[in-house]
Amino acid sequence: xxxxxxYEARTERLEILDLEGKVDLELMPEVDQELALKxxxxxxxxxxxxxxxxxxxxxxxxxxxxxxxxxxxxxxAVGMAMDEKDWLIPSFREPGTMIAHGVPAHxxxxxxxxxxxxxxxxxxxxxxxxxxxxxxQWQHGAGVGLSLKLRKERAAAVVFGGDGSTSEGDFHEGLxxxxxxxxxxxxxxxxxxxxxxxxxxxxxxxxxxxxxxxAYGVPGIQVDGNDVFAMTLVAREALERAxxxxxxxxIEAVTYRLGDHTTADDASRYRDEAEVSxxxxxxxxRRLRLYLESEGLWDEAQEEDFVAEVNxxxxxxxxxxxxxxxxxxxxxxxDMYSELPSRLVEQRELLLEEVSR
Amino acid sequence: MSAQKLSIAQAxxxxxxxxxxxxxxxxVLGEDVGVDGGVFRxxxxxxxxxxxxxxxxxPLAESGIIGLSVGLAATxxxxxxxxxxxxxxxxxxxxxxxxxxxxxxxxxxxLSTPMVIRMPYGGxxxxxxxxxxxxxxLFLHTPGLKVxxxxxxxxxxxxxxxxxxxGDTVAFMExxxxxxxxREEVPDGAYTVPMGKAAIAREGSDCSLxxxxxxxxxxxxxxxxxxxxxxxxxxVDLRSLNPLDRETIFESVSKTGRAVIVHEAPxxxxxxxxxxxxxxxxxLLELLAPVRRVCGWDxxxxxxxxxxxxxxxxxxxxxxxxxxxxx
Ligand SMILES: Cc1ncc(C[n+]2csc(CCOP(=O)(O)OP(=O)(O)O)c2C)c(N)n1
Ligand SMILES: [Mg+2]
Numbered sequence: 001x002x003x004x005x006x007y008e009a010r011t012e013r014l015e016i017l018d019l020e021g022k023v024d025l026e027l028m029p030e031v032d033q034e035l036a037l038k039x040x041x042x043x044x045x046x047x048x049x050x051x052x053x054x055x056x057x058x059x060x061x062x063x064x065x066x067x068x069x070x071x072x073x074x075x076x077a078v079g080m081a082m083d084e085k086d087w088l089i090p091s092f093r094e095p096g097t098m099i100a101h102g103v104p105a106h107x108x109x110x111x112x113x114x115x116x117x118x119x120x121x122x123x124x125x126x127x128x129x130x131x132x133x134x135x136x137q138w139q140h141g142a143g144v145g146l147s148l149k150l151r152k153e154r155a156a157a158v159v160f161g162g163d164g165s166t167s168e169g170d171f172h173e174g175l176x177x178x179x180x181x182x183x184x185x186x187x188x189x190x191x192x193x194x195x196x197x198x199x200x201x202x203x204x205x206x207x208x209x210x211x212x213x214x215a216y217g218v219p220g221i222q223v224d225g226n227d228v229f230a231m232t233l234v235a236r237e238a239l240e241r242a243x244x245x246x247x248x249x250x251i252e253a254v255t256y257r258l259g260d261h262t263t264a265d266d267a268s269r270y271r272d273e274a275e276v277s278x279x280x281x282x283x284x285x286r287r288l289r290l291y292l293e294s295e296g297l298w299d300e301a302q303e304e305d306f307v308a309e310v311n312x313x314x315x316x317x318x319x320x321x322x323x324x325x326x327x328x329x330x331x332x333x334x335d336m337y338s339e340l341p342s343r344l345v346e347q348r349e350l351l352l353e354e355v356s357r
Numbered sequence: 358m359s360a361q362k363l364s365i366a367q368a369x370x371x372x373x374x375x376x377x378x379x380x381x382x383x384x385v386l387g388e389d390v391g392v393d394g395g396v397f398r399x400x401x402x403x404x405x406x407x408x409x410x411x412x413x414x415x416p417l418a419e420s421g422i423i424g425l426s427v428g429l430a431a432t433x434x435x436x437x438x439x440x441x442x443x444x445x446x447x448x449x450x451x452x453x454x455x456x457x458x459x460x461x462x463x464x465x466x467x468l469s470t471p472m473v474i475r476m477p478y479g480g481x482x483x484x485x486x487x488x489x490x491x492x493x494x495l496f497l498h499t500p501g502l503k504v505x506x507x508x509x510x511x512x513x514x515x516x517x518x519x520x521x522x523x524g525d526t527v528a529f530m531e532x533x534x535x536x537x538x539x540r541e542e543v544p545d546g547a548y549t550v551p552m553g554k555a556a557i558a559r560e561g562s563d564c565s566l567x568x569x570x571x572x573x574x575x576x577x578x579x580x581x582x583x584x585x586x587x588x589x590x591x592x593v594d595l596r597s598l599n600p601l602d603r604e605t606i607f608e609s610v611s612k613t614g615r616a617v618i619v620h621e622a623p624x625x626x627x628x629x630x631x632x633x634x635x636x637x638x639x640x641l642l643e644l645l646a647p648v649r650r651v652c653g654w655d656x657x658x659x660x661x662x663x664x665x666x667x668x669x670x671x672x673x674x675x676x677x678x679x680x681x682x683x684x
Contacts, residue, residue, distance in 0.1 A: 063661055064485050092485075114483060114661030132486045133445060134417055167416035168448060195417050197393030203416045270392045329666040332656050343625065347654050351666060354673070 009214040014234055015224040019282060021290025029233035033297055039080055039228050040292055041306060043072040043285050046096040048310045049105060052318065053112065057263045061322070063114045066093045070226070070258030073284030074190050076100060077231030078158060081239055085126065085155040087148070089141045092130040093190060094160045103127050106320035115327055134195075135161060135168030138187065142178040145185030145248060156242035158186045164195025166212065167203045175250060179216040182247035186238040187218075189250070190225065192257035197270035213250035225253030226284035256282070329355050358548075362540040368510035369399045369475070369531060372517035373437055375547040377407055383521060384429065386413040387422055387439030387475075396441055397477055397536055419445055423452035423474065430470040431460060435521055443478035443530065444487035450495075457526040458501030473520045473527045478506075479571050479621055480653075480668050481534035483661035490658060491622040493569075496528040497599055497631070503527040503552060504598040508573035510541045512596055515550030523552065532571035553600035557609070561591035564615040564678050567606060567632060569595045572619045572669060579674035588682055598628060603635065610636055614645035615681045619669050624652035646684035649677045 016027045031039075050069060056062035068075060071093065079100025082088065088101045099105050102125045111118025111130065119129035128144075131137035141159020148155050165171055166189060178185045189209050193200050206212065213220025219241075223234045231253060238249035256279035260267045267276075292298035333340060333348040340348070363371065377383045385403055387395075391414035394401030404412040415422050419440055426436035440446045446453070453474065461469040480489035496504045503525050507513040513531070520527035558573055559580050566576040573594045580590040593609050595602070610616045616636055618629035633648040651669045659667050 063483060111660075112485065114664070116660050116663075130486075132488075133447070135448075164417035167418045167421065169418065169420055170448070195388070196396065197389045197391075198414050198417065202414050264396070269394075327662055329663055332654060332659050332663055332666060336656050344655055347624075347656075351654070355666070 009211065011208050011211045011214075011220060011222060013222040013224070014230045015227050016229040016233065017227040017287050017291060019287060021287055021294055023229060023291060027230075027233070029229060029236065031229060031232060033295070035080065036288070036292060037297060039076050039232070040285075040288050040298065042076045042080065042096065042100060043228070043288065044306065045310050045313065046072050046075065046099065047285065048307075048314050049095065049099075049317065052314045053109065054259075054263060056109075056113075056318065061113065062109070063112050064262050064264050065112050066262045067257075067259035068093055068096060070279065070283065071190055071192055071255045072096055073228040073288070074188070074225040074231055074253040074255055077228050078188055078235045081232055081235040082158060083155065084124075085153065086239065087126040087128070087144045087155065087157045089128045089137050089144060089157060089159040090130050091134070091137055091161045091165065092132055093162065097158075097160065098127055101125070101127055106317040109317060110321040110324060113321065115324070116331070117324065117327060118321070135165035135170040137161060138165070138168075138171045138174035139177070141185050141187060142174040142181070142183050142248075145178055145183030145242065146181050148184040149182070149245065154243045156184045156186055156239045158188060158239070160188045160190060162195060163189060163191040163193065163200050163209060164198065164203055166209050172216075175213065175216045175218060175248070178248040179218040182245070184242040184245070185248040186235070186242050187248060187250045188235075189252045191252050191254050194257055194261070194267075194271065196261045196265060208252060210250060210252035218248050218250055220250035220252065222252045222254060225255035226282050226287065228284060228288050255284070358544045358546060360542045360544045363510045363514075363543040364537045364540050365507065365510050365513045365531065366397050366399045366536040368514040368543050369517055370401055370403070371543065372514040372521070373400065374403060374406065376518050376521045377403070377411065379547055380435065380521075382433060383435045383437060384411050384413065385437045385439070386415050386426065388415060388417055388441050390414060390439050395439065397533060399475070399531070399536075400439065419447075419449035420452055423449040423457065426472045427452060427456050427460065427470050430472040430526075431468045436472045437521060438472060438474050440474060440476045442488050442490070443476040443492060444490040446474070446476055453502070453526070454499050458499050461525070462501065469524055470526050471524050473517070473529050475529045475531060477533035477536070478530045479532050479534050480658060480664055481571065483664060486660060489664070491620070491653070493528070493530060493598055493620075494622055494627050497628055501526070503600065504530070505552060505596065506530040506532070506570040506598060507596055508532060508535075508558070508570050508594050510543045512550050512556070514543050515548050516552070516596065518547050519549045519552050522549070530570060534571045535574060550596075552597045553602055554597060555602035555605040556594045556596060557591065557605070558594040559590070559592040561589040561613065563589045563613055564591070564617060564681055565606075565609040565613045566590050566592045566617050566619060566674065566678070567595060568592065568619040569598060572621055575669060575671060576619055576674060579671045579678070582671060582675060583678055588678060590678060606632070606636070607639055610640055611643045614643060616644075616648045617651060617674065617677045617681060618648065619651045619674055621653045621668055623655045624650060625655045627652055646681040649681055651677045
């Protein structure tokens with residue numbers, strides 16, 4: 001008996017917008033001018049929101065913050081492609097998607113400033129809280145996708161994680177289960193090349209992360225994550241597949257973490273300036289701006305006005321979270337169970353007594 | 358022997374370095390332990406001295422780190438695995454409980470897993486979620502694991518070297534809140550602090566305060582305040598929770614007749630409950646008051662804004678001791 005090939009696979013990569021802001025017209029998704037501007041404005045807004053958090057942290061007004069600098073296109077494109085009825089299951093570096101999906105921006109600040117109320121989103125917002133245990137959320141993405149399918153909702157679950165998180169068992173279990181159940185799930189890897197100090201080459205011997213999908217019988221695609229149009233196209237296709245019962249998709253968005261891992265990190269300890277400047281040239285905002293300018297959709301005067309507006313908006317978010325009434329110490333207990341066991345009732349009273357002294 | 362003033366984090370690093378110099382089978386592995394030198398700098402300089410084959414930046418997978426370590430340990434290496442924070446050990450629990458803790462017994466001594474699982478633990482640093490856990494009870498409840506928790510640089514180095522040399526899997530909990538809070542003289546070169554020996558951190562005659570790790574210092578502070586009230590508190594730093602130095606504990610409590618146990622982990626089924634039961638079983642007639650516990654609440658560890666309402670503090674210890682004295 002001769003040997004035969006039982007399986008062969010290829011992995012595609014999509015890019016539409018080049019470094020000079022020119023698009024491949026054949027691949028260009030139907031992005032109307034309004035959406036292009038909306039994406040751009042959102043990315044500018046998110047960059048300002050992010051850098052404000054870093055400043056607040058230095059002033060002692062914010063806790064540890066994981067910056068999104070350089071990753072705005074992935075977050076904006078996916079967020080804008082999602083519907084209200086889709087569920088978002090973030091990791092911890094997707095404020096841009098969360099806010100596009102309707103999570104109040106000041107609550108995300110509040111959460112990272114150390115206030116649990118910052119993960120209590122309005123009732124109608126379909127979003128999980130950030131998942132700090134790396135990779136754990138992948139499985140929830142599969143679960144929510146299965147739930148939507150069982151409930152016959154025309155909606156998708158979108159779950160995010162980093163390149164490092166694909167090394168955790170949860171990633172494989174989640175993707176595998178979603179494949180088996182044909183769950184309505186879109187898995188988005190923000191491959192920003194680093195997991196704190198560990199480069200992708202230490203996470204996997206595979207050439208891409210997208211190809212891992214093949215092993216689970218799930219379509220996988222790599223995208224230039226700093227290309228907001230390619231991201232939009234791929235996200236739309238994956239969302240449509242999920243909503244219509246076509247099963248999950250794995251998207252590997254190749255991007256770059258231009259900042260430190262978090263405010264507790266110093267990336268200069270472990271990576272080259274040259275690598276950072278290589279990626280600075282691939283800045284997703286710059287590329288989109290060049291495109292908008294060449295299309296006559298944006299100019300310096302608009303930029304100035306908009307930046308002023310964004311700065312006001314960011315200040316409002318700061319004001320909104322900093323003016324929240326101090327959290328009640330007893331709230332440590334109140335949401336532990338659907339009804340408080342007597343032991344906790346007793347402990348709660350002890351705490352209140354201590355606080356009132 | 359010469360000595361240097363070191364923090365706990367530096368003492369931990371020196372323990373690994375000195376032992377790696379002596380024993381070529383000692384390996385360090387974990388997330389960011391190599392080039393970065395660890396997020397707490399507890400492995401700083403090791404990759405430069407010992408190379409990437411002995412100081413291994415692993416893929417981001419705790420189950421993987423411990424699973425690898427089981428394989429390495431069972432075949433002749435002595436891995437020192439770092440969990441970046443104790444709150445991230447959970448993916449590895451299956452490997453620890455189902456394999457590391459049982460290998461010796463399952464094979465009737467044929468294979469064993471001499472390895473150390475280093476875990477920065479505990480609250481007080483205002484971090485994001487899952488960075489403040491203090492779950493020694495999980496490891497103490499699992500037969501087959503040793504559990505050590507130093508409270509100062511000297512013990513950190515000596516206990517870690519004992520752990521590396523031990524024939525078993527050791528959960529080594531490092532009080533990150535005081536990683537760099539103070540420096541003390543630490544001898545150069547390898548030395549050991551024996552496992553299974555508590556330390557009397559402060560002598561006293563009226564009440565025994567039993568604690569470990571970062572809480573030892575809170576107790577010392579409370580003992581100082583108590584002495585102003587005329588109460589002489591003895592602080593016992595357990596430092597080795599398994600094996601446990603019951604002799605020193607019983608001796609101290611028989612002397613004072615009173616015991617207050619302090620830990621930051623939740624109260625229910627915490628190690629304090631075990632100690633209280635043990636003391637009551639053995640010293641009932643010598644006790645002048647019921648054994649009391651000052652612990653974390655039975656809740657999720659709060660985010661930073663409410664953290665101060667969770668952690669045991671001097672005030673709570675003082676009132677527990679006072680009520681014990683007045684009993
Ligand atoms: C289970 C677990 N292990 C370790 C950590 C500590 N940690 C936080 S983020 C991180 C790196 C994550 O890298 P990646 O998945 O690439 O996401 P990125 O931070 O680059 O967005 C690590 C090791 C954690 N939060 N959870
Ligand atoms: Mg990453």
